[in-house]
Amino acid sequence: MLFRLFSLLLFKVHVVCRTAAILLPDLYEASISDLQAGLQNGDFDSVELVSAYFARIEEVNLKGPQLRAVLEINPSALGQAKALDAERAIRGPRTKLHGIPVLLKDSIGTASTEGLNSTAGSFSLLKSVVPEDSTVVKKLRQAGAIILGKASMSEWAQFRGDVAAGWSGRGGQSTNAYFLGADPCGSSSGSAIATSIGLTAVSLGTETSGSITCPSSNNNVVGIKPTVGLTSRSGVIPISEHQDTVGPIARSVEDAAIVLSVIAGIDARDNFTSTQPQPISDFMKALDVNGLKGARLGIPRRAFLNESLTGNDPFVNVAFQMAVNVMREMGAVIVDPADLPSTEDPENLNTVLEAESLVEATDFKIQLNQYLSNLPQIPTGVHSLADVINFNDKNPNLEEPVNFTDHLVEAQETNGFNQAYFEALTTGRELAATNGIDAALAAHDLDALILPAPGFAFIPSAVAGYPIVTVPLDFYPDNVTTKSVGPLTVYPAPGVPLGLCFIGTAFSEVELIRLAFAFEQKTKTRLKRKAVSAAVPKAQLDVVGRV
Template sequence: MYSLLWIFATLWIWTAAVVGARKVLPDLYEASISELQAGLDAGDFTSVDLVKAYFARIDEVNLKGPQLRAVLEMNPSALTEAAALDKERNQTGKRSELHGIPVLLKDNIATIASEGMNTTAGSFSLLGSVVPDDAGVVKRLRQAGAIILGKANLSEFADFRGSSLPSGWSGRGGQCTNAYFPHADPCGSSSGSGVASAIGLTAVSLGTETDGSITCPTSNNNLAGIKPTVGLTSRAGVIPISEHQDTVGPMARSVSDAAIVLSIIAGPDPNDNFTLAQPSPVPDFTKALDKNSLKGKRIGVPRRVFLNDTITGNDPFVNQEFEKALDTIRNLGATVIDPADLPSADEIAVSNNETIVLDVDFKIQLNAWYTSLKSNPSGVRSLADLIAFDDANPSLEEPPRFQDQSTFIESEATTGMNSTYFQALAFDKDLGATRGIDAALQMFGLDALVLPAPGFTTVPAAIAGYPIVTVPLGFYPENVTIALAGPETVYPAPGVPFGLSFLGTAFSEFSLVGFAFAYEQETQTRLVRKAFAEAIPKTQLQDVIS
């Protein structure tokens, strides 16, 4: 009897010691790149473990449970790539802070077909197509040792198919929805990238923006996101809307993580001549992460943009939180110049020049994309073919309530780069930059502008090709009136996040990252609220480590 008690007691003490000594692993809902790297370096887990955990988390909530539909497909080569990177880490060390870190890509960013994934912009017209090469940003990610985890759902063709289609819907992916309230609008077009990053279905993700498509899903999903200056990151291998406005940027749970990713993907690419005009060298954006970045700076509030905004300008709760944010910025040592209006603000609100430019660019550049493919099983080789394909396949591409191709049709009707096009392009630059953001910065001696992220905020920067850095600002209250945003989505809704955006001139990302970081660190708004319970995956690293 004594010996049995002694054995049980010894086993209990041994078990307690083992449990007590077990490392605390990072919670994947919030885990930062630095936390993941620390665990990988210490041998607490491997990149294979990370990929397995993220795959399991995706499985829990993507097509099951709340059916968020944030991820279109997972990379069948990811585990093999992770194992190779684990081996390399052990033998020669890591290549960068992204070594062995999974990254999810918006599905308009190309990856070589031999890896096992599609590049479709959410459209069945591109399913099975073979791209000539990885996108420029993907090459940089691979060189840094990142793992491509999969492809994220998006608003089909980056929200350029039809004006009545809701954010987050694609033929292939269905309706992506927000994780902060059931069926809430995730915002587009980088919808899946936003939702997946928000709840830890990936470490970080990439989105693209033409006008609002990083900023808005960053805002709606409680994230930090960077819409870079056009030409800072390569668009080679990205299914296009417009070379004059398209840009690729990171979406993450912190400004720090976004800065790490931007430092990797930024830089010149001979396959995108816009990138050859950027300043050299490419900054290390992590060196901008200073809590005192706002001290002594002058930050302007372009109220005319605000008042022209039919979303934010009429939302008392967003306005209230924005005024609190201005107080925080003052308390962090900045001088707030309010108002600091864009001279062109009222003209931007009524201008149709952006539409003229985008319609022309889309037809030319999408036709070039289809022509560049090594093969395409659908037979689609042009925008005209695409319109016909959608009409011929209504069950795939035109289900009830998702039938709009109006923007495609408008674009197909254009006749190329004529004098009207070039006038519109020049006027956009004048409105957005010369008499817009640059004018306000110069007139008031400003270091940056600040506005709530939702709505009209994105337009001046979009037509100028200028950067925006967005961080969490607040959450809609429980008593907010729920409104329809699409056939299957609502906005606003209780608990849905919204963000704060810092805007600047061309290639001012380093400063904007610093300002956003200082505000983020002071407020920690992201941590105030989590997604609704069913949308939070339960799988953690300890569940997959053997």
């Protein structure tokens, strides 16, 4: 008996001493590789990792700075982590995502049996029964990832109405962690905020028009907006099948590439995915620190000259030019200008925006009605867009903030797939793709276009369905003058980040990742400034005493 007690005491001392010597990763910045190494070495397990992220969320989400980045945590996450820890011990990891927590935008569906809601931020879908996981979630689970919870978002993916980005009925107003009250941008606001300060390892967002690009820019993270058709939208609450795409938001290009490699692929439930080249590219092979050497990059300079597109912000222009100089020093050939031919006529921008608006509104009404019809049960009784509008009007204290214009009503008034709709599709594609991005790339033999994220960058890519990779570029100076952009948010603001966009043609993700990775590794902009101290959680991994 005494021997057993002495042996147990020695074991505990060994664990404490071993742990004291281990340098545990700081969750503010920990990469997937850092976490995977710790899990493999036994420094911590996935149960502890999930618990640490839960503790970090508890600190800053609804308390302290009240970032409101996370809508709800997954009650099944710890159970998933325990099962994956046991599997690791027996068989080893399935993939690089084995045991890694991933946060999902609230429009990305998960089976209701898990205990999570899928509502696009709206009370109208609270407790609705989602029969199965979306395809991207199925792929994450197959890779061994843990679903940590749901991120807040701009309600109905910023299609709710004229309200501040990052607002939803269920989530309230989320805020930027780099300046409390600053615009987090939307609609994948919560995914970007949470990833920026390590409330999750990585997250998924969606983009219809700027909804990964802009939040990634404003929150100092990497975002990959994939080509429409590279990742499945099956099980994702829709806006427009012609523009919707699901992509990763991460703290590094490497982490984003790991996630994209898992969620990309053909899905019979989304016929747009049948257009992607086969076999699927290995995005990890694009991680080349010399990736900018010899690359031909074009600058759509006309965008800078149009105040309505970019605001012609002197600070943004200087930061962008410094990035251009860095890329030139790294061996890139810069073609300046390399304008989109369609932008020669300034009126074409309005034409593109009008075409996009009609397509999105028409698609949203039809495709949301289809989505709702496939849900077995919706306790609020909404079964169509008209019902959602009626629910909002009956519950103004939940769903109708002061001074907003309801875009849902505009979508409800559309007339389906008529001649005007198909003309808008054709016109938008011609101006954004054929005589836009593709024409500029071909005319100058370019690998990609580059632009700062604020302003024009995402518009042609959204309408064309083309990819963008966004990486940290700089931070606004402390003396910048704040400007109101909503009842509760300002932009720009002191210390708020901004990003750089690499823009390409359809399915050019490998090339864009190669370029973005090289720039990221050279500049290492992300850690040049941290979020405000109140928004940085103190909870970290702690395995002292674990036996």
